[in-house]
């Protein structure tokens with residue numbers, strides 16, 4: 246299909262009329278005197294390994310966001326379980342030898358606070374999974390792991406997080422809640438410190454147009470640039486959403502079709518993350534926004550999402566985005582309560598899904614559902630790897646069929 250470039254020319258003179266749900270944004274950015282480019286310029290694909298598949302620059306970022314319908318079409322793709330028994334698997338990277346690097350955030354157990362690390366999974370016996378003896382090696386261990394349930398009343402573990410490759414480097418972040426964060430580079434089996442930075446860098450990616458690393462800091466609601474060895478520098482700060490909840494940037498991905506960075510804005514609690522009962526969730530209030538670094542313009546790309554986490558782009562420019570859950574229920578106020586289970590523990594278990602947003606035909610479909618608290622997504626060799634099972638490993642959680650099972654971190658993959 247031939248796409249037409251659509252200008253985001255704004256009626257309000259500020260370039261943000263497309264942000265219909267958050268009028269405060271234009272006010273905020275205008276107040277800082279930021280000038281917005283009104284055209285969606287499409288850059289040729291930069292010379293980066295990931296964008297080698299990018300077709301000619303014909304995909305156009307439209308001015309009007311794509312809205313997720315209340316009941317999107319369902320086109321489920323077969324899923325294959327490839328790894329189980331992981332303590333909060335997060336960022337992943339498939340190496341050329343077929344081994345899968347996985348950052349694990351750890352157990353969040355205060356009695357053993359250093360359970361995070363980086364694993365290399367290798368299917369030594371060739372049976373299609375990474376669960377057999379001698380198929381796992383720790384490249385890094387003893388990294389901090391913390392459960393935030395005492396703050397947010399949901400079973401949420403922080404620690405090692407995003408992983409991405411770009412510009413010849415493979416980086417992974419350690420997201421200390423409230424910061425500072427550490428970034429590491431991985432080369433072969435060696436893991437080296439890359440930088441320390443303030444803020445909580447939950448996800449990072451390589452901006453192949455500007456040849457810099459970028460990250461999201463979810464505690465300060467910022468998109469930041471990550472210089473090697475140095476401190477993060479703010480690119481954009483996301484103002485509160487319409488209902489007053491924080492527009493928490495959760496994950497990001499460089500968009501070779503626009504040269505911008507796509508950021509998922511997880512809609513925080515209207516009571517503040519530490520307020521309320523921990524179950525306040527405004528469904529369909531979250532979005533993916535496209536951020537242009539030089540102009541700092543923030544343009545909604547996909548709206549009416551609920552708790553979006555990681556996102557990926559396929560060679561057709563379609564966006565795959567995870568939704569973590571569809572409700573916040575059964576909050577927890579003590580570790581004893583959490584262990585008494587089975588209970589959801591804040592996040593409704595097995596209610597996550599994976600959406601495919603076709604930016605050419607402007608359609609949205611569900612390609613996976615019933616996911617258990619999925620956080621991270623990686624596209625490699627025609628497969629999407631989905632890291633799931635956020636929370637306290639081993640505690641009992643309700644399953645959709647009415648039974649219960651111990652919580653476990655696992656990875657499934659989907660063939661596209």
Ligand SMILES: [Ca+2]
Pocket residue numbers: 367368369370371372373374375376377380
């Ligand atoms: Ca195996």
Ligand SMILES: [Ca+2]
Pocket residue numbers: 372374375376377
């Ligand atoms: Ca096996």
Ligand SMILES: [Ca+2]
Pocket residue numbers: 407448449450496497498555556
């Ligand atoms: Ca990401």
